[in-house]
Amino acid sequence: MLKNILIIFFVSAAVAVAQVKVVTTTTVIYDLVKNVGGDKVEVDYLSRGDQDVHFLEILPSYMLKLRKADLFFKVGLQLEMWAPQLIDGSRNSSLKIIDLSENIAPKEIPTRKVDASLGDVHPFGNPHYWLDPENAKSMLQRIYEELSSYSPENEPHFKENLQSYFAKLDKKIIEWEEKMSNLKQKEIVFFHSAWIYFTDRFGVTIAGYVEPKPGIPPTPSHNASIIKLIQKNKINLIVMDVFYSDSAPNQIASVTGAKVLRIPTQVYGLEKNSSYIDLIDYIVNQISSNG
Secondary structure, three states: OHHHHHHHHHHHHHHHHHOEEEEEOOHHHHHHHHHHHHHHEEEEEOOOOOOOHHHOOOOHHHHHHHHOOOEEEEOOOOOOOOHHHHHHHHOOOOOEEEEHHHHOOOOOOOOOOOOHHHOOOOOOOOOOHHHOHHHHHHHHHHHHHHHHHHOHHHHHHHHHHHHHHHHHHHHHHHHHHHHHHHHOOOEEEEOOOOOHHHHHHHOOEEEEEOOOOOOOOOOHHHHHHHHHHHHHHOOOEEEEOOOOOOHHHHHHHHHHOOEEEEOOOOOOOOOOOOOHHHHHHHHHHHHHHHO
8 A cells, every 4th residue: 555655656746847847928928838838847927918028017926936947938039128137036047048039030120220219119120920820830849849858758748739739720820811811901000010920921901000109109190190091091990909008099090980909919818818829810800800
């Protein structure tokens, strides 16, 4: 009896040790890691889906999460400017930091020197690359490689999960492209410059932004110019993330008749968006059905 108890104890301990402890900056990366890692990974995230990832408040609990982690996945391209402070505060010298943007071809790289006059412009390119599901495949591949490198004994498990998820994602990409096919070159006004990867993937045209410059609050004069643009080009949609104030978009909509869509860009941005596939499903369905 005692022998059996000891066997169970040591087997359970071995399973616990085998789990890779992962922290991610965003809920999108969190979901992708879960899908590749399965039960071999213990994963947590820092920024909620209804928060602006640019401006995460530094909390001691976040440093504690990183202190206990083996791997830390981030979006990169200077989206998480707060990350170095957390990493330093964690005092985890063995923590491996993985920048998933290293496997992505960035868009909107500035052609001139970046300064405050340009607003919140990222000098190495637009960091919202996960909104193109083809880029999600690159993220998944890198996640698989890093998990397998850290836990090679679980590589077959990670590979099986990766291939299974690729199959699901490829099927959904065909479905999404079909739903968006009637919106090729359709003009949409967006609140913030987060959408270039999505619009390029599905052929939608960004007509303008409610923000006069990235991260700069809307102004009356800029609102007036957007109203003229919408009226001239007969634009019927204004798309914004869930964490922005809808005051300016609603004001513009009241004059033009355009519809304001509050659409998350992260998993759990809305309760129904509980996975990456759910998220892109929701975005595609909202835009295609209202376009």
